[in-house]
Amino acid sequence: MAKIIVDPVTRIEGHLKLEVEIEDNVVVDAWTSGTLWRGMELIMQGRDPRDAEQIMQRICGVCPTAHATAGILALDDAMGIEPPPNGRIIRNLIFGSNYLQSHILHFFHLAALDYVKGPDMAPFKPRYEADYRLPADINAQAVDIYLEALTIRRKAQEMLAIWGGKMPHVQAIVPGGVSEVPNTSKIYKFLAYLEEIQTFIDTKYIPTVKAVAGVYSDWFSIGAGCQNFLCYGGFPQEEGLDHVKKKKFFDSGVYVRGQYKELDIGLITEEVTHSWYADDTGGNTPDVAVVTADAKKKGAYSWIKSPRYNGEAMEVGPLARQWIAKNPDVLALGDKAFSVMGRHFARAIETSQIAKAMKEWALQLQPGQPVCTPHELPKKEVVGVGLCEGSRGALGHWHRISSDGRTMVYNAVVPTTWNSGPRTGSGAATVRGPMEEAIVGTRVADPSNPVELVRIIRSMDPCYGCAIHVMTPNKKTISQFAIN
Numbered sequence: 001m002a003k004i005i006v007d008p009v010t011r012i013e014g015h016l017k018l019e020v021e022i023e024d025n026v027v028v029d030a031w032t033s034g035t036l037w038r039g040m041e042l043i044m045q046g047r048d049p050r051d052a053e054q055i056m057q058r059i060c061g062v063c064p065t066a067h068a069t070a071g072i073l074a075l076d077d078a079m080g081i082e083p084p085p086n087g088r089i090i091r092n093l094i095f096g097s098n099y100l101q102s103h104i105l106h107f108f109h110l111a112a113l114d115y116v117k118g119p120d121m122a123p124f125k126p127r128y129e130a131d132y133r134l135p136a137d138i139n140a141q142a143v144d145i146y147l148e149a150l151t152i153r154r155k156a157q158e159m160l161a162i163w164g165g166k167m168p169h170v171q172a173i174v175p176g177g178v179s180e181v182p183n184t185s186k187i188y189k190f191l192a193y194l195e196e197i198q199t200f201i202d203t204k205y206i207p208t209v210k211a212v213a214g215v216y217s218d219w220f221s222i223g224a225g226c227q228n229f230l231c232y233g234g235f236p237q238e239e240g241l242d243h244v245k246k247k248k249f250f251d252s253g254v255y256v257r258g259q260y261k262e263l264d265i266g267l268i269t270e271e272v273t274h275s276w277y278a279d280d281t282g283g284n285t286p287d288v289a290v291v292t293a294d295a296k297k298k299g300a301y302s303w304i305k306s307p308r309y310n311g312e313a314m315e316v317g318p319l320a321r322q323w324i325a326k327n328p329d330v331l332a333l334g335d336k337a338f339s340v341m342g343r344h345f346a347r348a349i350e351t352s353q354i355a356k357a358m359k360e361w362a363l364q365l366q367p368g369q370p371v372c373t374p375h376e377l378p379k380k381e382v383v384g385v386g387l388c389e390g391s392r393g394a395l396g397h398w399h400r401i402s403s404d405g406r407t408m409v410y411n412a413v414v415p416t417t418w419n420s421g422p423r424t425g426s427g428a429a430t431v432r433g434p435m436e437e438a439i440v441g442t443r444v445a446d447p448s449n450p451v452e453l454v455r456i457i458r459s460m461d462p463c464y465g466c467a468i469h470v471m472t473p474n475k476k477t478i479s480q481f482a483i484n
């Protein structure tokens with residue numbers, strides 16, 4: 001049996017190693033491995049819990065607003081406070097701006113070069129030699145849009161900074177709301193940026209995805225994965241202390257084995273069967289889960305834990321959100337939604353949806369009204385839970401605070417942990433992670449050029465960065481090359 005190792009996978013965020021076994025050019029098993037350990041949560045232990053929003057958003061320079069949001073929602077929850085409407089809306093505008101930037105980044109600058117042939121020069125080379133199928137004129141347009149998307153992303157960041165102060169690592173999100181005060185000038189400036197970005201999404205991004213989907217329609221049948229979806233819900237649309245049940249732009253919910261159900265966060269556990277953490281830290285709910293690294297653990301192959309929902313592997317992200325929201329355009333795809341192209345399609349239409357909604361939200365701001373609710377740390381031990389939808393999927397922060405106002409346990413369960421965690425169980429009871437499951441069964445036409453595998457990985461927009469080792473059955477490296 002031959003083995004392909006891609007380590008690290010490129011044009012994704014961070015570091016992922018993929019190892020697959022192939023038989024007659026078909027993947028029979030797959031292992032995704034997070035190869036870095038950061039231990040961010042340990043930095044929080046013993047600190048003033050109000051540092052969480054600033055420290056935890058340093059997890060990532062691409063999606064810091066997601067961690068700022070989850071971190072602050074956990075603090076709001078722990079303190080039993082709720083932002084006034086202006087605070088809720090400005091948080092949504094900050095987070096939404098980052099969605100637009102992140103989704104455009106993902107399609108054009110991470111995934112598109114799997115389908116769009118750039119000029120034979122950097123940054124378009126080196127690359128896998130994919131089966132480029134776009135007609136020459138459409139391909140040339142797509143390359144132009146690739147370049148225009150860089151400018152649009154900068155504008156999305158500038159738009160975000162109107163409310164967030166700066167990007168990355170916003171300053172304005174604080175317990176109980178925000179520190180930025182709305183005025184008419186900021187609102188109009190924001191709307192002008194939004195108009196230009198919305199036009200790009202509707203006239204460039206979505207048509208490019210549709211053109212790619214048209215000529216790569218076979219990719220609606222590749223990379224199905226576990227077909228279980230989880231969504232915490234995101235962008236609150238009303239005030240209320242029940243963070244799961246309050247009205248949100250994205251509904252919370254799960255889709256398990258073909259059934260839609262309400263989300264019950266009590267069913268979430270973190271497993272470490274094949275992760276480099278001590279065995280006795282597995283199987284716990286995130287509010288008590290601790291990290292004890294065990295780099296020599298037998299049978300482990302990843303620094304990522306495996307979140308499970310009632311024991312099930314769950315895919316998160318734009319496709320999960322749109323499937324749970326029963327978006328008619330996504331439901332109309334039927335089983336073809338569970339695919340590489342289904343994920344790109346769901347992400348693209350979601351980008352337009354959010355941009356449209358942000359215009360309405362901005363117009364709901366009320367200059368002169370409060371942006372923040374006063375707060376104080378509780379004088380007893382409390383657990384705060386912050387659930388939101390990052391651009392890449394369901395993100396939760398669990399924050400246990402001691403009676404003397406110090407962080408005891410901090411736990412971030414991130415979208416890529418859901419999507420790219422290792423398998424759990426063993427033998428017949430093995431449950432592969434969603435990304436592993438999506439890769440198994442894939443036909444790899446040329447094992448020395450395994451573009452199919454990275455197309456599947458990139459469709460899930462994981463956040464982990466370039467060399468590829470392709471090995472023969474006797475594990476001898478036959479080629480090694482760098483990919484952008």
Ligand code: NI
Nearest residue numbers: 060062063463
């Ligand atoms: Ni990230």
